[in-house]
Amino acid sequence: MKNKLTLLILAIFSLQSFQVISQPAPAPYGALPSERQLKWHELEMYGLVHFTPTTFQNKEWGYGDADPSIFNPSEFDANKIIAAMKDGGLKAMIFVTKHHDGFSLWPTRTSEYNISKSPFRNGKGDMVKEFEQACRKVGFQFGVYCSPWDRNNANYGSYEYVKNYREQLKELYTNYGPLFMSWHDGANGGDGNYAGAKGTRTIDRSVYYGWDTTWAMTRKLQPTANIFSDIGWDVRWVGNEKGIAGETSWATYTPIPAKGYAVAGPGLLDDSINPYGTKNGNSWVPAECDVPLRKGWFYHDDEKEMVKTPEQLFQLYLKSVGRGGCLDLGIAPNTKGLLADEDIVSLKGFGNIVKKTFENNIARTAKINASNIRGEAYGLKNLLDDDRYSYWASSDAVTTPELILEWQNEIEFDLIRLRENIKLGQRIEALEVDAMIEGAWKKVGEATSIGACRIIPFANPIKTDKLRIRVVSSPVCITLSDLGVFKKQL
Numbered sequence: 001m002k003n004k005l006t007l008l009i010l011a012i013f014s015l016q017s018f019q020v021i022s023q024p025a026p027a028p029y030g031a032l033p034s035e036r037q038l039k040w041h042e043l044e045m046y047g048l049v050h051f052t053p054t055t056f057q058n059k060e061w062g063y064g065d066a067d068p069s070i071f072n073p074s075e076f077d078a079n080k081i082i083a084a085m086k087d088g089g090l091k092a093m094i095f096v097t098k099h100h101d102g103f104s105l106w107p108t109r110t111s112e113y114n115i116s117k118s119p120f121r122n123g124k125g126d127m128v129k130e131f132e133q134a135c136r137k138v139g140f141q142f143g144v145y146c147s148p149w150d151r152n153n154a155n156y157g158s159y160e161y162v163k164n165y166r167e168q169l170k171e172l173y174t175n176y177g178p179l180f181m182s183w184h185d186g187a188n189g190g191d192g193n194y195a196g197a198k199g200t201r202t203i204d205r206s207v208y209y210g211w212d213t214t215w216a217m218t219r220k221l222q223p224t225a226n227i228f229s230d231i232g233w234d235v236r237w238v239g240n241e242k243g244i245a246g247e248t249s250w251a252t253y254t255p256i257p258a259k260g261y262a263v264a265g266p267g268l269l270d271d272s273i274n275p276y277g278t279k280n281g282n283s284w285v286p287a288e289c290d291v292p293l294r295k296g297w298f299y300h301d302d303e304k305e306m307v308k309t310p311e312q313l314f315q316l317y318l319k320s321v322g323r324g325g326c327l328d329l330g331i332a333p334n335t336k337g338l339l340a341d342e343d344i345v346s347l348k349g350f351g352n353i354v355k356k357t358f359e360n361n362i363a364r365t366a367k368i369n370a371s372n373i374r375g376e377a378y379g380l381k382n383l384l385d386d387d388r389y390s391y392w393a394s395s396d397a398v399t400t401p402e403l404i405l406e407w408q409n410e411i412e413f414d415l416i417r418l419r420e421n422i423k424l425g426q427r428i429e430a431l432e433v434d435a436m437i438e439g440a441w442k443k444v445g446e447a448t449s450i451g452a453c454r455i456i457p458f459a460n461p462i463k464t465d466k467l468r469i470r471v472v473s474s475p476v477c478i479t480l481s482d483l484g485v486f487k488k489q490l
C-alpha cells in the first residue's frame, strides 16, 4: 500500500515536471507590433532637428519667401550636433529635410528652392547626407521629415505638386540608406508665397495627398521606416507637443472611421484619443511624444532661458518612455550651424540622469518569488536579464499572479519599471504595488497599460525590505519581461 502510494506520488510528480518542461508558449493576444515597430520601441528616444532658412529669419514657420542666400551656417558640423544628442541618451535622429517653407536641405531635382542655391559649401552641400553620415558613424539610426505642406511651391494645391512631393520622398528614400522613420507633419495648407503668388491654398487633407499611393512607395523603398502621420500607419502623434502621453496609454488603437478618408492601414487617428490609445484596439499604433528642447522647434537667440533643464527632461522621459511611447526631442541648431552651449549642457545632464538612474536595478539584489510560474522556460530570471523578449509567464488559467521581492536589509527606491514582451501583445491592464511598512502591506502605487515600458514614479522615496506587485487585471495570462526597481540619480 505504502509502495503504491509512493508510486502514485512519483507518477504525479513526473507528470507535473513533464508539464512544466513542455508547457507551450502563451498564445499572442490582440493586435501585435510589426518588426519595424518593435525596433522603434527599442529606441525609446530620438531627436528631431529643425534647421532651414527659417532659423536665419528667426521664425517658427517660414513663409516660403526667404532668399536662399541667407542660409549660410559657416561652422556647421553634423558630427558635433550628433555627439551632443548622443550624450543626451538619444539613439536616432530625424532631420527636417524640408519644412513648410519648402526649402529642401538636399540638392533635389524636384525644386529650384534648395540648398544648392545657398552659400553653404559653395552651393555643393547636401545637409541630409552630412547628417546621415554623422549618424551612421556613431550607430545612430536616421529618419526624415519632409513637410507635405510647401509654402514655396507654385503647384501646391494641384495634383502636380503631389507628384512632385512623391518624387522628393523617392529621392530621400533612395539616397540616404535605410531609414527608421518617415515623418509627415499634420500642418497642411494655408497662406504662403507659392513662387511669388502670395495667397492662401486650401486642400482637403482626406483626399488631396493620396497617401495610399505614397505609402505603398514608402513600404517598397523603405520597409524599415515607421510612418508617422495623422492619417495612417505605424506611429501616432501623442496629441500634444509637450512630450506627454496619457497616464493610461495603450499602444493599441482603433481609429474612428471618418467619411472620405480612404487610407490603407489603421486609418484616421483622432487627436483626442491619441494620448490614451484604445484598450485592446484593433491595430498597434503606439504614441510618439514630440517636444522641443527649447520653447520652439527652431532656434531663437532670446529663448536661452527656456532650454529645458535635465530634471525637466527626465520628468518628460517618465511621462513618455515611461508610458510606453518614444520621446522625440526637438533639437535646434543656431545660425552658426551648431548647438548653443546651454543645449549641450542640458542634454548631457539629462543623459547622465537616465544612465545613472537605470544602471543599478535594485531588484537584482532581491529574493523574488511568484505565485505562479508557467514552466521553467518562463521563470523569474527572465525579468532581470535586460532582454525585452524573454519573459516570466503565468499559466493560461492564471491572469492575476503576484510577485514578492525580499531584501535582507531595507532598500530605498522611487521608480519601478515594468515591461511586457510585446511580441505577445499588450496584456496587463492594471497592477498594484504594495510595500511592507511597519509590519503590514501598504498599497503604494499602481499602473495601467503596461506594454513596452511602464515606469511608476513615487513622489517620495519608499523604504522597505519587502515589495509586492499584484496584477489585478489581465484578459489572459501575463508575459512580463522586465522588472526594475530604481532610485533616481539627479
Ligand code: FUL
Pocket (backbone or CB within 6 Å): 048, 060, 061, 185, 186, 187, 290, 297
Ligand atoms: C508641426 C510643425 O507645424 C512644426 O513647425 C514642427 O515641425 C512640428 C514638429 O510639427 O506639425
